[in-house]
Amino acid sequence: MSDRLYIFxxxxxxxxxxxxxxxxxxxKLRIAHALAALGVDVIEAGFPVASPDDFTAxxxxxxxxxxxxxxxxxxxxxxxxxxxxxxxxxxxxxGRIHTFIATSxxxxxxKLRMSPDEVVERAVAAVKQARNLVAxxxxxxxxxxxxxxxxxxxxVEKVIDAGASVINIPDTVGYMTPDExxxxxxxxxxxxxxxxxxxxxxxxxxxxxLAVANSLAAVENGARQVECTINGLGERAGNAALEEIVMIxxxxxxxxxxDTGIDTTKIVQTSKLVSQITGMPIQANKAIVGANAFxxxxxxxxxxxxxxxxxxxxxxxxxxxxxxxxxxLGKHSGRAALKARYVELGVTLxxxxxxxVFERFKALADKKKDIFDEDLQAILNxxxxxxxxxxxxxxxxxxxxxxxxxxxxxxxxxxxxIFEATAKGDGPVDAxxxxxxxxxxxxxxxxxxxxxxxxAGTDAQGEVTVRLQDGERIVNAQGSDxxxxxxxxxxxxxxxxxxxxxxxxxxxAQYSGV
Numbered sequence: 132m133s134d135r136l137y138i139f140x141x142x143x144x145x146x147x148x149x150x151x152x153x154x155x156x157x158x159k160l161r162i163a164h165a166l167a168a169l170g171v172d173v174i175e176a177g178f179p180v181a182s183p184d185d186f187t188a189x190x191x192x193x194x195x196x197x198x199x200x201x202x203x204x205x206x207x208x209x210x211x212x213x214x215x216x217x218x219x220x221x222x223x224x225x226g227r228i229h230t231f232i233a234t235s236x237x238x239x240x241x242k243l244r245m246s247p248d249e250v251v252e253r254a255v256a257a258v259k260q261a262r263n264l265v266a267x268x269x270x271x272x273x274x275x276x277x278x279x280x281x282x283x284x285x286x287v288e289k290v291i292d293a294g295a296s297v298i299n300i301p302d303t304v305g306y307m308t309p310d311e312x313x314x315x316x317x318x319x320x321x322x323x324x325x326x327x328x329x330x331x332x333x334x335x336x337x338x339x340x341l342a343v344a345n346s347l348a349a350v351e352n353g354a355r356q357v358e359c360t361i362n363g364l365g366e367r368a369g370n371a372a373l374e375e376i377v378m379i380x381x382x383x384x385x386x387x388x389x390d391t392g393i394d395t396t397k398i399v400q401t402s403k404l405v406s407q408i409t410g411m412p413i414q415a416n417k418a419i420v421g422a423n424a425f426x427x428x429x430x431x432x433x434x435x436x437x438x439x440x441x442x443x444x445x446x447x448x449x450x451x452x453x454x455x456x457x458x459x460l461g462k463h464s465g466r467a468a469l470k471a472r473y474v475e476l477g478v479t480l481x482x483x484x485x486x487x488v489f490e491r492f493k494a495l496a497d498k499k500k501d502i503f504d505e506d507l508q509a510i511l512n513x514x515x516x517x518x519x520x521x522x523x524x525x526x527x528x529x530x531x532x533x534x535x536x537x538x539x540x541x542x543x544x545x546x547x548x549i550f551e552a553t554a555k556g557d558g559p560v561d562a563x564x565x566x567x568x569x570x571x572x573x574x575x576x577x578x579x580x581x582x583x584x585x586x587a588g589t590d591a592q593g594e595v596t597v598r599l600q601d602g603e604r605i606v607n608a609q610g611s612d613x614x615x616x617x618x619x620x621x622x623x624x625x626x627x628x629x630x631x632x633x634x635x636x637x638x639x640a641q642y643s644g645v
Contacts, residue, residue: 134389136380137356139332140166140373141175142405143188144204146364151578151598152409153605155629156188162408163192165401166199166361170393171373173200175229175358179218180211186218194221200267202227207257216264228261230254231271231299234278234286251286255293262294269297271334276302276312283315284322291325297356298329302345305338305368313348320353332356335371337363342371347379350389361405362413362420374398374419374451382446399452400478403508410596410607412581419451464496472504478511495592498613506592509611521546522571522624529559529616539563541620543570560619567620571627575599579607582615595622601630 143159146152154162159176166174174196176189193201201222203215207230219226232243232254239245245253254270261268270290275283287298300319302312316333320326333349333356335342346357363372377393402420406413415423425448440447466489473480473488480488491510496502523544531537539562540553550570556562564577579598584591593615598607606629610621 135355136350136389136391137172137330137332138170138373138377138391138393139173139175139202139334139356139358140171140360141334141358141370142166142360142364142373143192144175144177145334145358145366145370146360146405146409147177148366149364149369149409149411151605151607152364152411153607154408155606156184156191158408159188160191160195162361162405163196165397165404167196168394169397169401170391171199172392173202173227173356175202175204176219178204180205180214186214189215189218190221193219193226200225200227202229202269205230205257205261207232207253209257209260212257212261212264216261219265224266226265227267227269227297228265229269229271229299230257230261231273232257233273234283235274235276236279237277238274247282251289254286255289258290258293258295267297268295269299269332270295271299271301273301274303275300276304276307276315280315280318284319287319288323288325291323291329296329297332299332299334299356299358300349300354301334301358302336302342303334305336305342307335307345308341309344309348312345313352316349316354317352330355332358334358336365337368337370340368342369343375343379346371346376350380350387362402362411362417364405364409364411372418374402378419378446378451381450395450396452400508407509407594407596407609408607410579410598410609412583412596424448425453464492469507472507473511495613509592509594509609520624520628522628524617524620524624525549527563527617527620529563531559531562537562539566539616541566541570543567543624545571559616563616563620564623567623567627575601575606575627575630578605580619582619593618595619597622597626599623599626599630604630606630 143162147154163174163176176192177185179186179189189203201219203218205211205215205228212228212230215228232250233239234250239247239250258268258270272278272283272286300316316331320331331354333346333354335345357376359371359373359376361373363369377391377395380387380389380391381395399420402413413420415421418424425444466485469489469492470480470485488510495506495510525544526542528540529537536555537559538553538555541563542549542551552566552569554562554565554569556565578600581596583594592611592613594609594611595618596609606626608622608625608629610618610625612618612621
C-alpha cells in the first residue's frame with residue numbers, strides 16, 4: 132500500500148502576501164472552493180488578526196467551503212489565537228489553529244528580543260491555549276532552517292507535549308539545500324522522544340530555487356505534510372509549487388509510492404484561476420502549468436512525439452488538465468452544448484449563471500470563428516465580476532494613426548448614470564485609460580499593465596492584467612476581448628470597481644482630457 136502525504140495549501144495566506152496579490156473576500160472564496168475541488172487537505176485561509184477583511188474571509192471560507200480542513204495563522208499571542216478560533220468556528224472539527232514563533236538565533240535576538248527559554252515558554256503557552264479551543268493544532272518553528280538542532284529538538288518535544296499534533300519545520304528564508312534539510316527532518320524524527328505523536332510538515336521558500344527540492348528531501352525523510360501554493364506564489368521568490376510537488380510524486384510513483392489525494396486533472400484550471408485573480412502571469416516555461424509545458428518545436432522532438440508521446444512527454448497534458456483538442460463550439464452552439472463543455476472542464480453552472488455566460492459566449496462567437504477552452508475560462512472569470520460592477524463600459528471608440536495623436540471617446544454607466552469623456556494619449560490604450568479615469572474617483576496609481584494572448588491566431592482574445600494602487604490598497608483585475616484596447620478598458624474598469632468608495636467625478640457631460 133502507498134503512503135499518504137497531506138497537502139496544506141497556503142495560497143490564500145502566504146500567496147496573498149506576494150506584493151500586489153491582495154484578494155477581496157469573494158475572490159478568496161472562489162479560490163477556496165477551487166482548492167477544495169482540487170482535493171487539498173488543508174486550506175490556510177488567512178491571518179485573521181491582520182485585518183477585519185481577513186477575519187471575514189477566513190470565517191466565510193470556514194462556513195462555506197466543504198471537505199478541506201480550514202486553518203488560520205496566529206502568532207504565539209493570546210489575542211491572535213482567540214481570533215483564529217473565532218474565525219474558524221463554523222468549520223467545527225475541520226478547524227485548525229496554526230501558531231508560530233521564531234526559533235533561529237538571529238530571529239530570537241534581533242526580532243523577538245527574547246531568550247531561548249522565553250521562546251519555549253511562549254510557544255508552549257500558545258499551543259496549550261489553542262488546544263483548549265480546537266482539537267487540531269499546528270505549531271511552526273519560524274526560520275527552523277537556521278535554528279540550532281538541539282534547541283529545535285527541545286521546543287518540538289515541548290509543544291507536542293502541550294498538544295500540537297502537526298509540527299511544521301519551515302525553511303523560511305529559502306537558505307537550506309536538500310541534503311541539509313532532509314537531514315534536519317530525519318534528526319528531529321529520531322531525536323525527539325514523542326515525535327511519533329505528531330505529523331511533521333515542511334514549508335519551504337524558493338529564494339535559491341530549491342523549495343520543491345527541499346520539500347521532497349523532507350518527504351524522503353519522513354515529513355508527511357507539505358505546505359505549498361498554486362503557481363508557487365508567496366513572499367519574495369515564493370513557495371514550493373503545489374502542482375510540481377504533486378506531479379513529481381505521481382510521475383515518479385516508482386520512487387516515492389506516496390499518494391496526495393489531489394485530482395490532478397483540475398490543476399491547470401486552478402492555476403489559471405489563481406493567476407487571473409491575483410494578476411500574476413504564469414511564465415510560459417513554468418513546469419506543469421506553463422503554456423510551453425507540453426509544447427514541442429524542435430524537429431527531433433516533434434518526430435519523437437509523433438511516433439510515441441513518451442519519447443519526450445513524461446506525463447500526459449490531460450493528466451494535469453490541459454486539453455489538446457480544439458473546441459468545436461461556435462456561434463451556432465446552444466446552451467446545452469456550452470453547459471456540457473463547462474461540466475467537462477470541471478465547472479457547474481446554475482441556470483442564472485448559464486444565461487449570463489451564454490450571452491458573453493455568443494458575443495465572442497460573433498467575433499471569432501474558433502472558441503477554445505481558454506476562451507471559455509476567460510468568459511467565466513470575466514462573468515464573475517458582473518455582480519460587483521459599479522462602473523460599466525457602455526461604449527468605446529478610439530482613433531489612432533501614424534501621424535495623429537490617438538483619441539479615445541468613452542461612455543460609462545456609473546451606478547446607473549451615463550457619463551461621457553474624450554482624451555488624447557501616447558497610444559490608444561493610454562488615451563482610453565485617461566478618458567476612463569477622468570470620469571471616476573479615485574483614480575488609482577497604475578502599477579502593472581500586461582497583455583497575453585489567450586489562444587493562437589490573429590482573432591485570438593487578448594487578456595489584459597491591470598494592477599492599481601489607491602493608498603495602501605492594491606488590486607488586480609483582468610479583461611479579455613478580441614480587441615486589445617477594449618480588453619484594456621475592461622481590465623481597468625474591473626480594477627476600479629474593486630477600489631473602495633468608487634463614485635463618479637463631478638464633471639460636465641463632455642470632458643476633454645487634453
